[in-house]
Amino acid sequence: MDTVILKLGNDISTDDLYPGRYMATVLPAETPQFAFADRTEFNARLRAGAIPAGSIIVAGENFGCGSSREQACSTLKGHGLVVVAKSIARIFLQNSINLGLKVVLCPGLVADEGDELEFTPDHVLNRTSGHAYAQVKLPAARQGILDAGGLIPYTRKRLMAAHGMPGPAPVG
């Protein structure tokens, strides 16, 4: 069970998650310092380590819209944050799956900051309100990448298989 640490509205853009002026910083190890940089108070709490891993961001429609910058994913993943949104913009969703940022699609969710949520394979349970909400499955096409633990190991396996090298059989 984890706590909703931040509740956001619709159309949260990648400029909000990771402002463009920090884009010269690219490495996943370095991007977390700039998460939500323009929400200075929240950014300060993240950098101070005051937000435990597993904490949940609840958002509305079209989360992560805008730029393809992958820093917007790695910056959240670096803090161990989980995103539950009504819907997620295509590139952000794919980047999340590729990098292993946990994202959950849950169009009906009602939750406020401070609520405790729990995830079952098909539902999000709001332990504070006592209600359960159905999840929408991630695109089936991406399951192989999730199963491999991300796109880098997935591609590595495919590459080795293409070169006839021993290793796990290609996924998918």
Place this chain on the structure above:
Amino acid sequence: MGMTVAEKILARAAGLAFVRAGEVVEPRVDLAMSHENAALVINQFHEVFEGTGLEPKVWDPSRVAIIFDHRVPAESPKTATNQKRIREFVAANGIAKFHDIRGDVGGICHQILPEYGYVRPGMVVVGTDSHTTSHGALGAFAFGIGATEMASVWALGRAVNVEVPETIKVVVEGDFPPMVGPKDLILRLIGLLSAQGANFKVLEFHGEAIAGMSTSGRIALCNMSVEAGATAGIVPGDLETVRYLRDEAGVLEPIPCVQPDADATYVRTVEIDVSTLEPQVACPHTVDNVKMLSEVVGTKIHQVVIGSCTNGRLDDLAAAADIVRGKKVAPGTRMLVFPASGRVFAQALDKGYVHDFMRAGAVVMNSGCGPCLGVHEGALGDGEAALSTTNRNFKGRMGNPKSEVYLCSPAVAAASALAGAIADPRA
């Protein structure tokens, strides 16, 4: 049962006779484009090869393009060092489609790819930039991906596990009224569809207004298709596509175009008549917050920006120069102009537009992304408002979350620079 343009292109690239929306395919990639974020792609690419004993080389250097545009010339040692690492990678991999920081062959990636004939109808194009949708203007299937996905493409030459998207057919009829054009059309469409109305879908453009539109205007349409969430925007290749590639990009080879089947399946059809279209303005802080110009006329503007991959081409600069020629930018308002490429800049010099802008008081900047993404020039002060021909107005997009950005056409931007407030170019 027929196929849409996107289905036909993906079927061909996946080596299949037929695909339909929802199927999962692994298309071969014809062109893979990155800009300065190649620094991250290179990092991820090396990670893919770690422990394999294989040498990290891109699958086909002739299909990789790298263009420096986001931060040119570099604004910081960090960016300059990223650019230096990318140059080394380009040299080591023999990547010829590389456009460095130069006044002759440099420019914004989405301008360079069409201008040099790198994009052709029917291609699968991926780019580590969301506005890669621009290249659908030439009849290609072009979509944005993240850096790790690009590393995978560089290694495998394919985009893995792509779901064939559904297509929305957009039929545009009528003649544009004076001072109204493609930017107003795409803003109107985004307002109609909403910022996620086309998420995971393709916009396929048809109709007499598209047939009569220049490739430059089509690039603006496809460029901003992603602002409705679209995976891709596509104008099926036609006579204008072939004219552009032959006359402007210098392409000599045959240029086969891909048309949709008459019985293709569309998830939705949207019809727009542009003969009664008014100039449109996207208001802060979302691109789908679109209003008619008349609703926002008089709004005080501190900075006018003309340029970008959306509206930084010669016809855009011509429209703006025609309005400011012999006049003065209002005191208290700054006007910044950044041509989309070195070639466009040179043409604007030859035509005298650069003089028109400078005599009017505008600052003409080097070609590149400039103020569009709020990185290293043209920042806004607290409480200031910008009116821009770029494609995004998210909070903080131009570098300051305490400022506002409005989006419009070059004609509205130029007229507003003279007035110091949002103004109607027809007045």
